[in-house]
Amino acid sequence: MSDAHLTERPAADGPEPIDLTDEPIQLSNRDPESAPERRGTWSRRRRVAWAVAAVVGLAGAAVLGTAGMRIAQQKDADLATPDRVAGLVRDDSDRARSTSDYLRSGFAADIDLDSSFGTVYRDPADEKRSVLVFGGTTLLWQPERDLDSLFKLLTDETGKVTGLREVPAGRFGGVMKCGTTSGDGGDFAVCGWADHGSVVMAILPGRAVEDAGRLFRSIREEIQTRG
Structure with a gap:
């Protein structure tokens, strides 16, 4: 069955036939062209958000560390x-x-x-x-x-x-x-x-x-x- 495809015969009053082809069957109503881009966008956004949070955390820690060092140096x-x-x-x-x-x-x-x-x-x-x-x-x-x-x-x-x-x-x-x-x-x-x-x-x-x-x-x- 090289180029042929099989067609399931409909039962009486049954569902519409499903074509079984060599192409993958799409089980979603999403546009297949846009789905990978959306996943990539959300993935990049998450990475950026985590990176920003990490930078802010490090900056805050640096400020606290610098202030603590200055206090330790000057207090006595x-x-x-x-x-x-x-x-x-x-x-x-x-x-x-x-x-x-x-x-x-x-x-x-x-x-x-x-x-x-x-x-x-x-x-x-x-x-x-x-x-x-x-x-x-x-x-x-x-x-x-x-x-x-x-x-x-x-x-x-x-x-x-x-x-x-x-x-x-x-x-x-x-x-x-x-x-x-x-x-x-x-x-x-x-x-x-x-x-x-x-x-x-x-x-x-x-x-x-x-x-x-x-x-x-x-x-x-x-x-x-x-x-």
Whole structure:
């Protein structure tokens, strides 16, 4: 039966005959030309969806991993008050100690610290340019947010801090910002830094913001260490 085909004889009142040929019998109403394309499209869509999900998951894990590493690197901070720092000399007079204690206690009341300090550093070249430094150590999850909050509290105490902007934080990282406020002696610079293990602020009279930022960064390089 080379080219012939068999035809099933219909029974009385039975179904229509079915031709048995050499061609495959189609058991679907789908267009045979479009079916493979549709299967391929859906398969590609699934692969793309899984790939996107994997990339998003990896990106999220990378962000969490980077943040966790940064916290681990910064959380164990130590702060000291050496006799000399960045060309300045620590002022241990009663007046300076009273001022530094006032700043330290006020600062510690605004943020929960593991340890706190306040000190005054005298500029040997100009007594009117003494620098007041105060802050402490603690675990901070969002250093920039906490630093901004402290600048707002300082604004309430001293008057509006204007021109607040980020400046280079140096090798310890984190965030450092400086601005200007006014007092009885005129305008003076205010700077602060925060990382995941420490937060410190300083009042730097008689200096422009750029100079204050450089000096504050130098002070940080000498008073901060990490365990």
